[in-house]
Amino acid sequence: MRRGRRLAIDVGDARIGVASCDPDGVLATPVETVPGRDVPAAQRRLGALAEEYEPIEIVVGLPRSLNGGEGPAAAKVRAFTRELARLVAPVPVRLVDERMTTVTASQGLRASGVKSKKGRSVIDQAAAVIILQSALESERRTGQAPGEGVQVAP
Template identity: 40%
Template sequence: MPLSDLRALAAVLGPSARLLGIDLGAKTIGLALSDVGRSIASPFGAIPRRKLAANAAEIAAIARQHGVGGIVVGLPLSLDGSVGPAAQAARDWAAALAEATGLPTALWDERLSTAAVSRMLVGEADLSRRRRAQVVDAAAAAWMLQGALDALRRLPPPSS
């Protein structure tokens, strides 16, 4: 399944299908889920980054278990909005994930999501550095997915 934009993704979703947000990192993949009304994104967890086939199988299983109808992958654009190597790698990975899972997948600008979430969690002294990294990945996925959900709500309804 090819990559979609948010409008195309919204057009193919069932009325109560959730969205899965993905923050792709070098070592871990942060995951977030929307509610069935697609209003609120919540951190779900993080999985270790492995070969695409293994990650796609795990993501597909999570999607089936939680009623996910589509995926939003964070696109790490450069600060000036250009597509650098990290964004191109994320785009390629997202396209391969869409193909492997059969789920409609869109990209969403995730600039500064990890930095914003990290600043928010710095005061959490009771979290170990490793645990904080896992929390940051899931929280960054939720931050990014919330931005996409907010944009979806601003789209005009499809014309019939």
């Protein structure tokens, strides 16, 4: 397991959830929800968070269908992530499977008594926590960096 803090991002149309972990990669915690409608402003905020947290990598949830295919949402995330990778270089950016994370986060918040209206502001952060926790577990299990690396276009 590589030592170092990581950031995780759950990209949505309206909001972008951000989570971080401790340098030992033990515990993922929510950071903030970035408004997502203004993509350039969101990218700038994520770049600022990368500067502040100094992660060894950023993992971004890639939405896939239940059968593993990719649709329009995945294409949108891939485009967003290519631009993010350019912005935060040389910090590596990786795409990881995020199937069911928002559903799992929503169920967890509901089970803990968070109302749906209030929950919207934190559900994306909770999904980012789940994405990061899953990526950390994958690396611990396999000894390999999780997901697929995003190449920075020249």
